[in-house]
Amino acid sequence: MKGDTVEYKSGDLRVDINTNVLETKSQNGIKCVWSGKVNNSYQINFTWKFDWDELKKQGVDELTGYMIVYSRNNWFTPTKIDVKLTENNQEIIKQVQSRNTSDTVYYDYSLTPHYAPVPEKRDYDKMFASSDQNDTILVVEGKKLHVNKTFLSYHSEYFRALFSSNFKEGQMDEIPIGDVSYEDFALLLSTFYPNPVFPCDKTVEKLLEMASRFMVSSVINIIEYHLLNVSRINSEKMLWMADEYVMPKLLEKCIRGLNTAEKAKKLDQSPEYKKLSDSAKAKALDRLIKLF
Numbered sequence: 001m002k003g004d005t006v007e008y009k010s011g012d013l014r015v016d017i018n019t020n021v022l023e024t025k026s027q028n029g030i031k032c033v034w035s036g037k038v039n040n041s042y043q044i045n046f047t048w049k050f051d052w053d054e055l056k057k058q059g060v061d062e063l064t065g066y067m068i069v070y071s072r073n074n075w076f077t078p079t080k081i082d083v084k085l086t087e088n089n090q091e092i093i094k095q096v097q098s099r100n101t102s103d104t105v106y107y108d109y110s111l112t113p114h115y116a117p118v119p120e121k122r123d124y125d126k127m128f129a130s131s132d133q134n135d136t137i138l139v140v141e142g143k144k145l146h147v148n149k150t151f152l153s154y155h156s157e158y159f160r161a162l163f164s165s166n167f168k169e170g171q172m173d174e175i176p177i178g179d180v181s182y183e184d185f186a187l188l189l190s191t192f193y194p195n196p197v198f199p200c201d202k203t204v205e206k207l208l209e210m211a212s213r214f215m216v217s218s219v220i221n222i223i224e225y226h227l228l229n230v231s232r233i234n235s236e237k238m239l240w241m242a243d244e245y246v247m248p249k250l251l252e253k254c255i256r257g258l259n260t261a262e263k264a265k266k267l268d269q270s271p272e273y274k275k276l277s278d279s280a281k282a283k284a285l286d287r288l289i290k291l292f
Contacts, residue, residue: 003060003113006030009106012072015044016102029054030063030111038101044076048092048107050085055113061201061232062086065111069096072104083111087232122197124186136163137174141182144174145189155192157215184210191219199226201233208245224250235263240272243280251280258287 008027015022015036023034031051038044046069052060063085070078075098083092128145138145152159161167162175177185188210190197199207204223211219224247227238235257242250258264267273267284276284 001115001117003115005065005110005112007108007110008032009108010034012104012106014102015105022105029058032109034107036105038098038103042098042100044096044098044103044105046094046096046107050090050092052085052090052113059115060113061116062114063111064114065109067092067107067109069094069105069107071098072106073100075099075103083109085111087234116201122186122190124182124190127190127193128186138185139174139176140180140185143182145186147189152189155216155218159214180210180213188214188216188219191222192216199223201231204231204233205241208241212245220245220247223247228253236267236270236272239267239280239284240275243276251283255283255287258284259291261292264288 006028008025008030010023010025013022013034013036015038017038017040019035019037021033021035023032025032025034029052033049033051035047035049036044048067050063052063055063063083065083067081067083068078069081076096079094079096081092081094085092124145125143128147130146134146134148136147136149138147149159149163153163154160165171184206187197187203188207191199191207191211199222204226207219207223211217211223223245224242227233227241227247227250231238233241235254238250239254241247242254258267264284273281
């Protein structure tokens with residue numbers, strides 16, 4: 001779903017060989033830091049760094065539109081830049097050829113917020129109601145989930161062991177599951193049940209935690225596909241999840257994505273870097289050594 005377009009026009013600002021930050025302004029939840037500097041070849045290097053956390057809290061996951069940068073002295077022609085801002089891309093860089101070591105410049109933008117789809121709220125009580133296809137009951141936070149032992153055992157090594165004759169729970173009519181909320185546990189089961197609920201960026205981290213605890217490898221595979229092909233989660237967090245929950249294809253993609261010094265610096269300064277295994281850090285370092 002799209003929101004109302006946000007439009008902005010800057011004031012006239014001087015750019016030369018000594019300038020850096022030209023302007024910092026906020027408009028309807030979008031903060032932009034505009035920088036510019038002229039090099040020895042009369043080229044102006046512009047950078048726009050966006051911060052739209054306020055809109056993210058309202059459910060916005062993408063901004064699209066365009067920007068146009070102008071020379072008040074006509075040292076360069078108006079330059080239009082297509083914009084697509086996501087969690088992984090919040091910076092626009094553009095170089096324009098001028099004809100002088102200084103100029104008076106301004107820009108405007110027109111950006112449209114896009115709201116992330118709200119995950120469908122499932123009726124877990126109905127999904128896990130009693131039926132002739134179920135043969136046991138799991139109890140979470142006092143609520144009963146009627147399930148099929150064979151189906152759960154096929155998907156989960158944890159339940160395969162739990163339902164075996166080696167555990168007392170295998171002989172119980174109602175089996176308590178502790179240290180987990182009903183909503184989280186039902187979400188996990190619904191991910192691989194018939195008519196499944198597919199993961200989204202808001203649920204993947206919790207689902208990975210649950211799938212790891214209850215040893216449901218199929219859910220981890222589903223989430224890896226989502227993160228590889230659909231997700232807008234930032235690359236630093238994605239690398240940590242790939243490492244922590246053993247998703248090799250995603251780990252390889254994240255390591256390949258470390259292809260600039262700026263990305264390496266961003267990873268190093270992220271909270272996720274400290275949580276990476278020594279193996280993942282070594283792979284990242286090896287990637288950077290080969291590049292630089």
